[in-house]
Each structure stands twice: as C-alpha cells, then as structure tokens.
Amino acid sequence: MALASLHSAGRAATYVRMSTEHQQYSTENQADTIEKYAVKHNLAIVKRFVDHGKSGLTLAGRVALRDLLLEVESGTADFERILVYDVSRWGRFQDSDEGVFYEYRCKLAGVTVHYCAEQFENDGSLSSSILKTIKRSMAAEYSRELSVKVYAGQCRLIELGYRQGGPAGFGLRRQLVDRDRVPKAILATGEQKSLQTDRVILIPGPDAEISIVREVYKLFTVAGHLEREIAQILNSRGVVTDLRHPWTRGTVHQLLTNPKYIGSNVFNRQSFKLKKKRVKNPSDLWVRRDSAFEAIVPLDLFVRAQEIIQARHYRLPDEEMLLQLRRLWERVGSLSGFLIDEDDNMASSGAFRSRFKSLHRAYRLIGYKPERDFSYIEVNQRLREHHREVCDGIVSQLRSHGAAVESRLSGMLLINGQFTVSLVLARCQELRGGANRWRVRLDTSELPDITIAARLRPGNAEVLDFYLLPSLDRLSHKLALAAENPFALDVYRFDTLDFFMSLSHRRVLWEAA
The missing domain is CATH 3.40.50.1390 (Resolvase, N-terminal catalytic domain)
Structure with missing residues (x-):
C-alpha cells in the first residue's frame, strides 16, 4: 500500500x-x-x-x-x-x-x-x-x-460402559479399545485417544496396587482405621498415589467412595454446563452402568465402607457438636478450622459454620477466645445481611412503582431491561480525631450504569443517605467520603431514593384513541 x-x-x-x-x-x-x-x-x-x-x-x-x-x-x-x-x-x-x-x-x-x-x-x-x-x-x-447433544452422547457412552475422561485412579488403568471393543493400548497418564471412533474403558492395574486398594478397604471396614490413619500407614511405607503424591485423608476417602472400584461407571455426579456454576447433582440424576468394568473390590466390602461413612453424617444436636469442640480445645489447647477438619471424630468446620453461623460464634459458646480477634468476620457477615435487606427493600420499592427488575448472578439489577444498577454499602469508620469516613469501592468489572452507594450511620446499623453515582462520569473506583464533601460529589447525594424511583417509573407515552 x-x-x-x-x-x-x-x-x-x-x-x-x-x-x-x-x-x-x-x-x-x-x-x-x-x-x-x-x-x-x-x-x-x-x-x-x-x-x-x-x-x-x-x-x-x-x-x-x-x-x-x-x-x-x-x-x-x-x-x-x-x-x-x-x-x-x-x-x-x-x-x-x-x-x-x-x-x-x-x-x-x-x-x-x-x-x-x-x-x-x-x-x-x-x-x-x-x-x-x-x-x-x-x-x-x-x-x-451443542451442550444438549454432547450430554446425550456422553450418557449413551456411559451406558455402553465406556469411560468419559479423568484419570483412572490408583489400582486401575485406562484401556484404549476400537469400536468393536478390541484392545489397542494402555494409555499412560496424560495420553488421549487419537481416533474419534476409539473408546476408553477401565481395567485392573498391577497386582501390587490392587492388593493395596483391598488392604485400604479392610483397614477401614475391619480394623476400624480412619482415613487419616490409613494415609499415614501408606506414607510410612513409601506408597504414593497414582499421581505420585503422598496420601492424604481426602485421597483415601475418594478411594473408599468411588464406585469404579466395584466396576460401576457413574457420570453426572457434578454439572458444569455452559460455563455456569458447578453444582452437585442429586443421585437420581446420575447416569450409571453397573458391571461396566472388572471389579477389584468385593461388593460387600464396598457397601460396608459406604455404611460407615454415611453413619458419620447424621445430624448431631447442637450440644453434642459444642461438646466435641470443647474436648478438642482441651486436648489440643487451641482451635482452628484446620484442627477441626483434621479430627475424624467430629463434625467438619463447614458444619460448625453452617449450624452456628460462624466459627467465632461457636468458639464463644464454649468460652474459647482465640488469640487473634476474629470479630471482623461477624461485622462483615452483618454487613452482608444488611446489604441483602437493603437490596430487597429497593427491589420491592421499584416493583411497587411498576418497574421490571431482574436480578443478575453478579448481584446487579437490570431495571426495565434498560439499565443496570449495583448497590454498595459504605461502612462508617470513626477516625482517631472523632471524624467519620466512608470508603466506597465501585465495581469496575461489570461497570453498572448506576451505583447506589448507601452510607451507614455510626454503628453501621442504619442507612444515613444515598449517593447515586453514574458510570458515565468515570469516577474513581475508590471514593473516600467525609461528613462534608465537595459539590462535585454531593451533587449525587440524596436523603432518600425517591428521585431514583422516579427514574425507574414506567410512564405511558401515548394511549390509543
């Protein structure tokens, strides 16, 4: 040119x-x-x-x-x-x-x-x-x-007894077969099939690995060892996993619960379709083919292991859970989520958070005071709950004014299909000199059309006022607000959301004669 x-x-x-x-x-x-x-x-x-x-x-x-x-x-x-x-x-x-x-x-x-x-x-x-x-x-x-077709195809192959991705697992190997199930080769870790018509099945691995798998089941069901103890036994003997890593409680637990060791081909236990959130599916949605592969663990041994694991998951009373927590504190001298999860004889840290809203609250109920102050966790939790309450109130007001409101997964609101709104709570922070400050962090990833910044009163229990911040003005993604602010900022300040509601109100521009 x-x-x-x-x-x-x-x-x-x-x-x-x-x-x-x-x-x-x-x-x-x-x-x-x-x-x-x-x-x-x-x-x-x-x-x-x-x-x-x-x-x-x-x-x-x-x-x-x-x-x-x-x-x-x-x-x-x-x-x-x-x-x-x-x-x-x-x-x-x-x-x-x-x-x-x-x-x-x-x-x-x-x-x-x-x-x-x-x-x-x-x-x-x-x-x-x-x-x-x-x-x-x-x-x-x-x-x-395409997602529907791929899923249907995967289900069909599972029902035919073919493996759909993932490593074989300790004690098993991936066998490449042609369309007539004639064996072609053993696939090494990371290797994939080259022909679209080829398929993969699972076959028993080396005898030494199979013996270890069966030993793990017997240690768990007959000898009464916990997963963590079994991992210690294997590691002390220099045995590594199929990925050449030391054994952990989790890898032993996975070996004890995966039905592929009794020859069952199970699919769709989890879903991650169209890049959406990964979810665990109920058992009635699983796709299963029993006797798809040669079993290396007897069925009665596998069933007994599942019964032991399921028995650990019954709902404990609050008092029993707190007693477990107190005994761990007395035995170890301190508490943490890691220490709780390492103890196979008590509920998980996640169970304590779910039951008592936070680990800190559970600690407080038994009189334990951690060296580090975790009270900020409860403050943040209260703010999240307050955020949800304020957001629900705004949505209710909008709909009462006739606006159509759609909640996005990101937390933003789509109003009347025309503009997006994000709500931010600005916590009141008291400085050493007695002045108050509010820090507002704007969402720069989603870029909402309007950000409603609700400033909280001292104590952070009630809303003081609102700032309606439009994205078109390209304000800094971090704002520091004081009790008195420059006109360039206070022009966006409102005591109530009446003005915002008027923006969202649908009006009839003309009516048929």
Whole structure:
C-alpha cells in the first residue's frame, strides 16, 4: 500500500478466536477473511488480538478480548475499528445482551465493531441491527443445542460402559479399545485417544496396587482405621498415589467412595454446563452402568465402607457438636478450622459454620477466645445481611412503582431491561480525631450504569443517605467520603431514593384513541 494511501486509510485492530470445540474455521481462515474486508474498505490493520482455544460462552479466560476492551476504554487505542470474523467469534454469550454490552463499551470509547463475514452491513441501520440481534441469539442457541447433544452422547457412552475422561485412579488403568471393543493400548497418564471412533474403558492395574486398594478397604471396614490413619500407614511405607503424591485423608476417602472400584461407571455426579456454576447433582440424576468394568473390590466390602461413612453424617444436636469442640480445645489447647477438619471424630468446620453461623460464634459458646480477634468476620457477615435487606427493600420499592427488575448472578439489577444498577454499602469508620469516613469501592468489572452507594450511620446499623453515582462520569473506583464533601460529589447525594424511583417509573407515552 502506498504511503499516501496508508495515511488516508482508517486504522483497525482485529480479533479472532477459536474455541475448544470442533469448528470449520481456524484463526488463520478468520484472519484471511478479515484481511480481505480491510482491503475492500481501505482499512490499515495496526494491531491483532488472538484467543486460541477459548470458549465464547463467557469473558473469563479470554485474555486477548479483555486486553482489547481495556485498551479501548483506556483511551490509548491507536485504531477506530475492531474487525471480527462474525458475531459468534465475538462470543456465544448465553445472555445475548452481554455481547451487545461489550460492543457498546467500545462504541462509547469511539471504536466500532465490524463483522466481516456476515451478510449485513456494519452501518448501524435498522435492518443490520435486527440481523445482528438474530445472529447473537443463534450463536447462543448453537451452544445450548451443542451442550444438549454432547450430554446425550456422553450418557449413551456411559451406558455402553465406556469411560468419559479423568484419570483412572490408583489400582486401575485406562484401556484404549476400537469400536468393536478390541484392545489397542494402555494409555499412560496424560495420553488421549487419537481416533474419534476409539473408546476408553477401565481395567485392573498391577497386582501390587490392587492388593493395596483391598488392604485400604479392610483397614477401614475391619480394623476400624480412619482415613487419616490409613494415609499415614501408606506414607510410612513409601506408597504414593497414582499421581505420585503422598496420601492424604481426602485421597483415601475418594478411594473408599468411588464406585469404579466395584466396576460401576457413574457420570453426572457434578454439572458444569455452559460455563455456569458447578453444582452437585442429586443421585437420581446420575447416569450409571453397573458391571461396566472388572471389579477389584468385593461388593460387600464396598457397601460396608459406604455404611460407615454415611453413619458419620447424621445430624448431631447442637450440644453434642459444642461438646466435641470443647474436648478438642482441651486436648489440643487451641482451635482452628484446620484442627477441626483434621479430627475424624467430629463434625467438619463447614458444619460448625453452617449450624452456628460462624466459627467465632461457636468458639464463644464454649468460652474459647482465640488469640487473634476474629470479630471482623461477624461485622462483615452483618454487613452482608444488611446489604441483602437493603437490596430487597429497593427491589420491592421499584416493583411497587411498576418497574421490571431482574436480578443478575453478579448481584446487579437490570431495571426495565434498560439499565443496570449495583448497590454498595459504605461502612462508617470513626477516625482517631472523632471524624467519620466512608470508603466506597465501585465495581469496575461489570461497570453498572448506576451505583447506589448507601452510607451507614455510626454503628453501621442504619442507612444515613444515598449517593447515586453514574458510570458515565468515570469516577474513581475508590471514593473516600467525609461528613462534608465537595459539590462535585454531593451533587449525587440524596436523603432518600425517591428521585431514583422516579427514574425507574414506567410512564405511558401515548394511549390509543
């Protein structure tokens, strides 16, 4: 390109992504189409952003896209356009508004996103906007349909007795077989099948490992040893796990509870679909195939181990739990979550937190006072509860004014499908001189349109006033408020949320004659 032509050309950055799923277009093919688009529209590509092997379901893990957004919003970007192969490469976000949100953030900073392989023009017209919206919905629906198909396929393979990922485990090995279940090879740790038609099953490992597995079950069910004691026995003999690590209470417990040792193939005990929160599924949702593999532990021994483990999980009365805690204190001389979890004869630290709201409260009930002051934990817990109460009150008020309110997983509120709101509680801190200060930390990751900062009165039990902070003013993500503040800040201060409620109130602009 000639120097004069380069000078007059628009400047652009490119973003390409290839996810972990099988796709028709590689990053090289995307780049080739984008290059042709740039030439056709007289654009000079000055920077490239590439995400290799990254899913488009969320922004998490997509370092290149995050860097691109950061550079655009920082005002240092040396380009006015971002060239992307198509809408799905920008993202297959399950909430199609998320893709719009990231694109709009670029637009606010003066940088527009262009999709180079789509049938619509990137001119902002009504027709292109409609087609773009449809494409976003199609991209999200593709991921949902693919997830359903993959899950159905995995369940079918489990029912046929094939292994679906993960290490074999101590005492077992992964056997590669062809479509007719003819053995091909033993897979080493980290090795994967190379042919799509091949499958993996579990087979017994070396005799020495099988003997140790059976010994662990007998030590637990017959000799009455606890998991921690069994781990100590194995480690004292120099026995390591299948991953070449020392044994722990957890690894012994996993060996005692995994049904693969009796030849059962179990799937879907946990779910992590579409990059959402990992959940433990109830047993009625598990997919199971018994006698899928050769068992290396007798069934009666395995059942006895499960009965012992289940018997430890009955609900203890509060008094019994506190008695266990007191006895541990008397025996060890101190208390901590780690010490509690290391004692196999008492409830876990998580059980104490759940039952008594916090470990500190349980300590206080038995008269134990830790050397370190953990009272801040209760303060933070009270603030979380207060935050929930204030947020619920705001939602109730909004709905009473006719506003539509949708709660996001991040904690933000979507009002009338038009703008997002985040609530922050600013705790009152008394300085040595007697003055009060309130520190407000704004959410810079989600960038809500409005942040409601509720300042608490001294004692942090009641709300003093509210600051309605719009993101458009790009305030610092940390604010320090005093009793009296500059006009530039106090212009956002309100005694009540009446003004905010008026902003959220839906009004009829016209009525049919």
